[in-house]
Amino acid sequence: MKPFDLLSNAVRAKEIAAVLIRNGFADLLQKLEPPAGWLRRLTPQPDVRLNKWERLRRVLEELGPTFVKFGQMLSMRPDVLPEPLILELRKLQDRVHPQPFAEMEPVLRDGLGAEIDVVFSEFQREPVASASLAQVYFARLRSNGAAVAVKVQRPDIRRVIEADFEILLWFSRQAHNRLQEWRAYNLPAIVEELQEGIERELDFRIEARNAELFLFQNPHRERVFAPAPYEDASSRTVLVMERVDGEKLDALVPGSEPARRLAATGAQSIFHQILVSGFFHADPHGGNIVVARDGRLCFLDWGLVGQLTRRMRYTLVDLFGAFLQGDATQVVRVANELGRAARTRKDLRHMEREILYALRETFDPGTGRGQIGRALLRLLHIFGENGVDIGRDYALVAKAVLAIEEAGTALDPDFNIRESFKPAVDALVRERRDPRNILRSFRQGLGSGLGRLQELPGELHRVLRLLEEGGTTINFQHRGLEELDDAINDASNKVTLGVIIGSLVIGSSLILTTGVGPLVFGFPAIGIFGYLLSALLGVWVVVDILRGGRRK
Secondary structure, X not given: OOHHHHXXXXXXXXXXXXXXXXXXXXXXXXXXXXXXXXXXXXXXXXOOOOOHHHHHHXXXXXXXXXXXXXXXXXXXXXXXXXXXXXXXXXXXXXXXXXXXHXXXXXXXXXXXXXXXXXXXXXXXXXXOEXXXXXXXXEEEEOOOOOEEEEEEEOOOHHHHHHHHHHHHHHHHHHHHHHOHHHHHHOHHHHHHHHHHHHHHHOOHHHHXXXXXXXXXXXXOOOOEEOOOEOHHHOOOOEEEEEOOOEEEHHHOOOOOHHHHHHXXXXXXXXXXXXXXXXXXXXXXXXXXXXXXXXXXXXXXOOOOEEEOOHHHHXXXXXXXXXXXXXXXXXXXXXXXXXXXXXXXXXXXHHHHHHHHHHHHHHEEXXXXXXXXXXXXXXXXXXXXXXXXXXXXXXXXXXXXXXXHHHHHHHHOOOOOHHHHHHHHHHHHHHHHHOHHHXXXXXXXXXXXXXXXXXXXXXXXXXXXXXXXXXXXXXXXXXXXXXXXXXXXXXXXXXXXXXXXXXXXXXXXXXXXXXXXXXXXXXXXXXXXXXXXXXXXXXXXXXXXXHHHHXXX
């Protein structure tokens, strides 16, 4: 971000600086070199009772809805952020004071493309939920009398998010350039990726399509469902969906038979979504799950989802298997398949040791007891620290597993997530070993290979024609000669200076013999000046040579 952009958001930027200082980050802000005078006008009052991760969460909460949403999305990057920070960011609550309906009404009318009374026979002006990006209202469709929930985007939220993200990008780039210990996290790339994610969430048509796809793929309709969207009445800023009457998970009695059943049902559904369907709800925490009046679980808020290809799901099962057996060597091998190619050479033995420590702290392979979600977070962070660049969707898997494990444990103290994902793993293993699928993959690979083989003569002919017509150029790049090039340039510069100094000395000597005025101490001033200039240049060359010798 350019300095002008920071200045154009000066008021908001000062608010952010004040909150950072109040929570004990004055030293960090000083390193980022903000505009002069900011820190002198803001008095730090940090709460020393909180650790730095708790203080960072408090900063995001104080800065408002955009930063709360940013922190929530940042919690989806366990591969680059430490586990304590991820766990703290997951505590951020997306609860915002509701805006008056008079401010929301223009957005609703524009999104509907009609007057409210034309689309709805009833519409409750008081919101039933209020979040950072939108507010939800209950209504009834005039066309069929169905009870619906209407999600309306907050007015001017795009402008607010763009302004806040400009400031975030400035902070992230300053931190990346000036803080060596933060450079490995590549904060600017993370902020840009999260901004793209929030922009996708601002298009409610994507959320409607996600819910439709889940309903189409869901084989457990009698136990789990999602609110059906009314796409003909929805738009980018307004989402009309089925109204679900029920209660939150925290209304159930922990350990009761219904609570135990729902804990198992929710976990089995999530693992079926991840491993069998390859399309899953990425944030199934207790606030996004409702128990309907008919006893079914309803997953709300489909704005954030993950997608896995068949190959990704097969590799993920291999990782689960190695992880549950406590086989660190196999975990490292599978991690290299999960991640994209890295430029740095990985220390595999170091990775194995770190993975063993992580397993001992969070999970016991012998008994199957422990926190699998936290263990996955730790594994992904170890992968990221060791140069294994995993995809975003694998990080979403870890987030989903941790969320459903926490929800299941709250419902059932004896909840065992290992038992919950066994049916999905068994189904995927059967699919993977099915001779028909193996034969299909073989035929596809063979067909693709034959297709490329058929194209090979044409490609070779094209290359030969280019060579014949002189339409190609070959670039040679010498590597490892940079130091030699610098040495030659330095030597040539010093030789040039030596010639200049010698010329000055000879010329000044000739001028002294002429007696041409003006005179200083009986000698020509021009000659004396030439001697002084050559002496200064000579001293500078000697000092530079001596300093260069010490550097070596």
